[in-house]
Amino acid sequence: MAVAEVQIQDHDVHHEEHEHHDSFISKYIFSTDHKTIAKQFLITGIFWALIGGGLSVLFRLQLGFPDMDLSVLKPILGGWLTDTGKIDTEFYLALVTMHGTIMVFFVLTAGLSGTFSNYLIPLQIGARDMASGFMNMLSYWFFFLSGVVMFISLFIETGPASGGWTVYPPLSALPQAMSGSGLGMTLWLVAMVFFIVSTLLGGVNYITTVINLRTEGMTFSRLPLTIWAFFITAVIGLLSFPVLFAAALLLVFDRSFGTSFYLSDIYIGGEALPNSGGSPILYQHLFWFLGHPEVYIVLLPALGITSEIISTNSRKPIFGYQAMILSMLAIAVLSFIVWAHHMFISGMNPFLGSIFTILTLIIAVPSAVKAFNYLTTLWRGNIVFTPAMLFSIGLLSFFISGGLTGLFLGNSAIDINLHDTYFVVAHFHLVMGSASFFGLMAGVYHWFPKMFGRMMDSTLGHIHFWATFIGVYLVFFPLHYIGIAGFPRRYYSFTNFDAFSLFSDLNAFVSVAAILTFVAQFIFLFNFFYSIFRGRKAPANPWNSNTLEWTTPRVPGHGNWPGEIPKIYRWPYDYSKPGAKADFIPQTVPLSDTPESNFPHENEMMENEQVVKKDAAKA
Amino acid sequence: MLSLVIWISVILVGVILFTIFRVYTLVQVAKGKQDIRDENNTKWNALMGLIFLVGGVTVFFWYSFKEFDNYVLPIASEHGVITDNLFWITMGVTVFVFIATHILLFYFPYKYQYREESTASFYPHNNKLEVLWTVVPAVVLTLLVGSGLKAWWDITDEAPQNAEVVEIVGYQFAWASRYPGKDKQLGDADYKLIDVDNQLGMDFSDKSSFDDFLPREIHIPKGQPVLFKIKARDVIHSVYAPHFRMQMNAVPGMPTQFWFVPTKSTEDMRIELGNPDFNYEIACNKICGKGHFAMRYIIVVDEPEDYQKWYAEQSSWLSQNPDYLANVPDNLKEVAMISAGM
Numbered sequence: 001m002a003v004a005e006v007q008i009q010d011h012d013v014h015h016e017e018h019e020h021h022d023s024f025i026s027k028y029i030f031s032t033d034h035k036t037i038a039k040q041f042l043i044t045g046i047f048w049a050l051i052g053g054g055l056s057v058l059f060r061l062q063l064g065f066p067d068m069d070l071s072v073l074k075p076i077l078g079g080w081l082t083d084t085g086k087i088d089t090e091f092y093l094a095l096v097t098m099h100g101t102i103m104v105f106f107v108l109t110a111g112l113s114g115t116f117s118n119y120l121i122p123l124q125i126g127a128r129d130m131a132s133g134f135m136n137m138l139s140y141w142f143f144f145l146s147g148v149v150m151f152i153s154l155f156i157e158t159g160p161a162s163g164g165w166t167v168y169p170p171l172s173a174l175p176q177a178m179s180g181s182g183l184g185m186t187l188w189l190v191a192m193v194f195f196i197v198s199t200l201l202g203g204v205n206y207i208t209t210v211i212n213l214r215t216e217g218m219t220f221s222r223l224p225l226t227i228w229a230f231f232i233t234a235v236i237g238l239l240s241f242p243v244l245f246a247a248a249l250l251l252v253f254d255r256s257f258g259t260s261f262y263l264s265d266i267y268i269g270g271e272a273l274p275n276s277g278g279s280p281i282l283y284q285h286l287f288w289f290l291g292h293p294e295v296y297i298v299l300l301p302a303l304g305i306t307s308e309i310i311s312t313n314s315r316k317p318i319f320g321y322q323a324m325i326l327s328m329l330a331i332a333v334l335s336f337i338v339w340a341h342h343m344f345i346s347g348m349n350p351f352l353g354s355i356f357t358i359l360t361l362i363i364a365v366p367s368a369v370k371a372f373n374y375l376t377t378l379w380r381g382n383i384v385f386t387p388a389m390l391f392s393i394g395l396l397s398f399f400i401s402g403g404l405t406g407l408f409l410g411n412s413a414i415d416i417n418l419h420d421t422y423f424v425v426a427h428f429h430l431v432m433g434s435a436s437f438f439g440l441m442a443g444v445y446h447w448f449p450k451m452f453g454r455m456m457d458s459t460l461g462h463i464h465f466w467a468t469f470i471g472v473y474l475v476f477f478p479l480h481y482i483g484i485a486g487f488p489r490r491y492y493s494f495t496n497f498d499a500f501s502l503f504s505d506l507n508a509f510v511s512v513a514a515i516l517t518f519v520a521q522f523i524f525l526f527n528f529f530y531s532i533f534r535g536r537k538a539p540a541n542p543w544n545s546n547t548l549e550w551t552t553p554r555v556p557g558h559g560n561w562p563g564e565i566p567k568i569y570r571w572p573y574d575y576s577k578p579g580a581k582a583d584f585i586p587q588t589v590p591l592s593d594t595p596e597s598n599f600p601h602e603n604e605m606m607e608n609e610q611v612v613k614k615d616a617a618k619a
Numbered sequence: 620m621l622s623l624v625i626w627i628s629v630i631l632v633g634v635i636l637f638t639i640f641r642v643y644t645l646v647q648v649a650k651g652k653q654d655i656r657d658e659n660n661t662k663w664n665a666l667m668g669l670i671f672l673v674g675g676v677t678v679f680f681w682y683s684f685k686e687f688d689n690y691v692l693p694i695a696s697e698h699g700v701i702t703d704n705l706f707w708i709t710m711g712v713t714v715f716v717f718i719a720t721h722i723l724l725f726y727f728p729y730k731y732q733y734r735e736e737s738t739a740s741f742y743p744h745n746n747k748l749e750v751l752w753t754v755v756p757a758v759v760l761t762l763l764v765g766s767g768l769k770a771w772w773d774i775t776d777e778a779p780q781n782a783e784v785v786e787i788v789g790y791q792f793a794w795a796s797r798y799p800g801k802d803k804q805l806g807d808a809d810y811k812l813i814d815v816d817n818q819l820g821m822d823f824s825d826k827s828s829f830d831d832f833l834p835r836e837i838h839i840p841k842g843q844p845v846l847f848k849i850k851a852r853d854v855i856h857s858v859y860a861p862h863f864r865m866q867m868n869a870v871p872g873m874p875t876q877f878w879f880v881p882t883k884s885t886e887d888m889r890i891e892l893g894n895p896d897f898n899y900e901i902a903c904n905k906i907c908g909k910g911h912f913a914m915r916y917i918i919v920v921d922e923p924e925d926y927q928k929w930y931a932e933q934s935s936w937l938s939q940n941p942d943y944l945a946n947v948p949d950n951l952k953e954v955a956m957i958s959a960g961m
Contacts, residue, residue: 072622088909089909089910089912090908090909093906093908093909093911163906164906168855168905168906170853170854170855170871171854171855171906171907171908174853174854177791177853177854177907177908178908178909263871263872264871264872264873265810265871265872266810266852266853266854266871266872267790267810267811267813267820267852267853268791268852268853268854270815272810272811272813276872278872279872279873280855280870280871280872280873281870281873314731314739315738315739316739316740316741316742317741317742317743318743319742319743319744319745320743320744320745320749321743321744322744323744323749345857345866345867345868346868346870347849347867347868347870347873347875350771350772350775353771353775354768354771354772357764357767357768357771358764358768361760361763361764362760364756364760365753365756365757365760368752368753368756369749369752369753369756371720372748372752373749375720375723375724375727376742376745376748378723378724378727378728378731379723379727379731379742380731380739380740380742381727381731381739381740382731382733382734382737382738382739383665383727383728383731383732383733384659384661384733385659385660385661385664385665385728385732385733386659390664393668393724393728396724397721397724400716400717400720400721400724401717401721404713404716404717405713407709407712407713407760407763408706408709408710408713411705411709411763411764411767412767412768412771413701413702413705413767413768413770413771413774414702414705414706414709414767416702416774416864416865416866417699417702417703417706417861417864417865417866419866419904420857420859420866420904420905421904457640457644458659458660459660460640462659462660462663462664466667469671470671473675477679481682481683481686481690482690484690484691485689485690485691485692485861486692486859486861486902488859488902488903488904488912490906490911490912491911491912492911492912493912494912496912496913496915497900497902497915498896498897498898498900499692499861499862499900499902500902502689503689503690526636526637526640530640536648573743575739575741576738576739576740576741577741578741583738583739
């Protein structure tokens with residue numbers, strides 16, 4: 001605790017000293033303020049989401065309308081179009097690879113955790129800032145650097161990395177295998193190294209801050225579920241990203257220094273390579289040791305955000321607060337021991353496959369508990385349809401439908417036929433992609449008033465929600481059929497096979513739906529940027545929420561609270577408490593102020609509370 | 620010129636939309652709509668949820684039944700029947716849960732939509748309920764896992780002794796196959812021996828290689844176990860034959876395998892589908908480079924007697940490439956000539 005106090009005092013002093021001499025650069029660019037850094041992550045995430053989504057539009061055009069002449073795009077795509085205006089086959093693979101990399105890492109990891117962990121942790125636990133503002137700043141700038149490198153790789157002559165977002169060697173290790181495995185792959189690895197550094201710097205900070213800087217009374221059992229989610233996510237990231245770093249490092253050695261970690265017995269480009277004794281499967285194990293926890297790194301923050309929003313807008317406490325925490329902990333632990341379900345047919349020992357089938361289906365239990373708890377939270381609520389609430393309901397829908405298809409894929413015997421087909425594409429785009437994206441959207445709509453001091457337009461928010469929600473289902477639901485029919489993913493076209501000759505109409509339909517859904521995001525963009533400058537000024541607590549961030553000024557300054565940091569007297573979910581005057585009691589309201597709604601055990605606690613208060617008065 | 624016009628019209632449309640929005644917002648402000656809860660289009664949103672639910676589920680069932688024969692490929696292997704069964708049992712369970720939860724997910728927001736006069740009920744937990752929905756999924760999952768594992772162990776168990784062995788090798792961007800020939804023994808191979816003709820690096824110092832043959836398409840006998848020995852030459856590929864519900868990665872430096880029993884000959888399937896041009900296909904299902912989408916190979920399933928006949932007719936690779944006799948050690952040359960049928 002000593003550390004925490006020193007930190008807080010530090011910040012108080014800092015706060016007074018620097019109030020008026022923030023230059024533009026230290027305030028908006030190299031800022032150490034967690035709120036500014038969060039906004040930087042958010043804006044950068046939106047930028048990458050547009051790039052990642054734009055790439056998907058391009059390859060959807062190829063899949064839906066293989067005969068289309070895209071010469072119109074010649075000024076942008078240049079040599080990546082053939083003379084007849086078709087997308088080059090290798091560029092197609094570059095598109096899917098970069099779409100995956102960008103969406104998973106830059107949008108859903110950095111954009112989601114980076115934004116909301118940074119923004120909400122200090123505000124919701126009652127801290128002046130992160131434990132280390134400087135490390136936090138470094139975290140963003142390493143992410144930025146990573147983004148610059150990845151962005152440059154899009155424009156080089158041999159094209160960006162193209163071996164799929166999982167970049168399995170030997171394909172990714174040998175420039176002879178595809179042109180994207182040359183400089184593009186090198187840049188991919190460099191970018192990922194910076195990205196991992198960024199994630200670790202951020203993660204250490206999140207964990208330290210949650211453990212050390214909670215305000216008085218904010219015990220772990222009173223933390224909002226958002227904070228629990230960010231905390232657990234940061235722990236998962238801290239344990240798994242270094243393994244990706246190791247995998248990437250060995251790949252760098254194989255690519256550049258002639259080692260044979262992943263390479264063995266290869267004849268390519270008319271020559272037999274000297275490498276022997278390596279194993280491509282080793283890379284897959286290492287990659288998925290991050291890769292699977294990564295799914296939860298993007299999903300848990302979204303679920304945390306949703307917990308908070310669903311509870312607030314149902315005007316009810318979240319159902320099963322402890323069960324929610326326990327299931328997140330269970331998911332966190334289990335997420336580390338299910339990775340090989342991505343590798344059932346990789347050639348690894350089938351016995352290993354059976355172990356991972358068992359472990360994988362166990363992880364469905366805590367996930368099911370979470371889904372049922374959300375549903376029960378809605379039951380007999382008084383549900384306010386803010387856009388954030390709608391996006392949370394949407395998330396729950398994707399979490400269920402995408403989670404259920406996981407029961408097929410996690411079962412090794414069924415996976416034999418579904419592995420690497422569009423069924424998998426449908427599965428993870430729903431449960432990981434769309435669910436996390438909806439969590440991100442829900443968070444933006446919910447905390448926009450705090451971030452920018454203004455309200456977003458709710459009608460536009462509703463239109464955005466329904467367009468996106470229906471759009472996402474129209475895009476990804478049909479892919480299940482295509483997947484059951486055995487269509488392999490990452491195929492440029494299906495015309496070479498009799499078995500895949502059907503469903504060109506369905507593919508065209510999906511492409512149209514995807515493009516419309518992408519276009520619908522501009523409603524959000526307009527709403528977002530318009531509201532930053534012209535939105536209606538936000539009231540102090542627009543959603544009548546209990547958590548601590550709504551006790552700050554409309555636009556919180558450096559240090560978050562102008563005076564003392566408020567104390568916490570209760571858990572964050574006292575909504576519609578029987579007997580209470582309003583349908584919400586903020587965490588800062590002492591039990592002694594609400595004798596009319598206290599439960600018997602709370603009346604006992606009330607006495608201790610008053611002692612604390614007296615002490616404080618004496619001091 | 621045309622693109623300029625397009626850009627200008629896009630910008631104009633944007634400006635018009637912006638203006639409409641601005642006017643709309645000002646009207647709202649003028650009307651004095653300030654309370655946040657007024658703006659939630661509560662009824663409309665609640666109703667949309669129900670419409671989405673009913674519409675979505677209707678389309679889901681309609682399309683699933685209408686297109687059933689198109690997206691479910693006929694099964695042509697013994698284990699495929701078992702895994703497809705598991706698939707449809709899991710489908711039953713998941714569709715039930717999917718529909719049930721979604722009914723609640725959209726009915727609750729409709730039923731409990733915000734009304735000023737109503738209050739939510741304070742219901743923070745209920746241990747019985749929570750135990751219930753921990754235990755029930757756990758039991759259902761155990762059953763699914765149990766039956767899945769049984770099938771998995773049977774499928775990945777060692778191939779029967781009498782299985783017909785076929786080697787399949789993936790390379791950028793095609794497949795090759797090799798049969799053991801009359802001695803039923805695949806000869807050694809080494810990637811360092813690969814050259815323009817000897818695509819699989821067959822090692823002719825091993826006498827099992829002499830009678831190995833490399834056909835242009837795979838033939839396998841109906842009703843008999845077949846063992847695919849799978850290799851890759853350059854990058855990872857994946858042998859995926861959807862009709863047989865079989866898939867196994869081809870990994871450089873690590874031979875893999877998959878065995879199964881085909882149950883319908885190509886001719887059977889042509890009759891069943893009414894398609895005289897039908898062929899069983901292998902597709903590559905692990906990203907392997909620019910030609911990934913074109914790695915097609917044909918499997919012909921013959922009646923056992925036709926298969927035997929076809930097998931006997933094949934001439935060894937060595938006999939088609941007599942130059943490689945030079946690689947055979949001197950003491951084996953005669954044996955090689957005889958067993959290669961030269």
